[in-house]
Amino acid sequence: MAKVFDRITDDLQKFIHAQQIFFVATAPLSPAGHINLSPKGLDSFRILSPNRVAYLDLTGSGNETSAHLAENQRITFMFCAFQGKPLILRLYGQGRVLTPDALDWHTQADLFPTIPGTRQIIIAEIDRVQTSCGTGVPLYEFEGQRSDMVEWAQKKGDRGMWDYWQLKNQISVDGLPTPLAGWMERSQQEIGGN
Template sequence: MAKVFDSITEELQEFIGTQHLFFVGSAPLSSTGHVNLSPKGLGGFRVLSPHRVGYLDVTGSGNETSAHLQENGRITFMFCAFQEPPIILRLYGKGYTVIPTSPEWETLYPLFPAIPGARQIIVADIERVQTSCGFGVPLYEYQGQRKILVDWASKKGEKGLKEYRQQKNMVSIDGLATPLSQSF
């Protein structure tokens, strides 16, 4: 059953490294705001230290996580083993967004795969590390990453991506500004 750790252990880091999918959860402070839960892939998650993680975030239809982090910093990551042994790992923390114009970008960006459409890096200082059994998670066979998003971003090009972000990624669905709005 559930077990809490003081940090991300080497064993848990190895588990994270074998996962092709993770989930990111965040929420605004407003009780009428929308909780966001996003699936992520493309190999962009990194354990930066036993208490810090980050992932390369690519252009998408919204930018909820970034808006929520700017407002309150709360973030949860979840990894599920879809093969044996069954395990669910949750990382709870306080996060922030690093955009390409941030000084931290030059240090962090080389740690991630070069993916067309990369718009920001989400970094989180982890306060709680918890595993649970995962007995109820079904078994699935990994077939590969989808190429649709990468192909879409490549086709748009930098100018098209910038225009898209200006239209779709500056404000959350609850009206919260994102850090990207400061870079235009």
């Protein structure tokens, strides 16, 4: 049976800290738009308070979460127990994107390890916390985090990553602009103005 909370309780915070993977879901306002659901790993999730969380967003083949948050702020996180006692935890809230030129970028970035390929930070105010049984979730053993993404970003380097963002991360599959595109444009203007 589902239980609803108005905050992330201490027990739920411990559960989150024990997980090696979480999922992020967002959607555009248009009913014809594509819903996005992404798995996330590495050491990229932080609980800032019982009603605020953040995660370090690493470069991927798209940038749907960023585009959707810029349009409507809706976000849902899901954690599943793949080991031990079954549990599913969902965090519902309103999110925003922090780009590297944001005033509080360094304050937030300092909460995470330095990971090559970091492109933005997602911060969410959580207004609904819901648990459910999770008895239908299979058991898996954690072997470790993959290194492929980090190695790929290291190999690309700063210039290669910038070029990749320009090519793949400025608009969503539905044509919505991402905040990363705005940051890249502002950065180019600053370089051109100097």
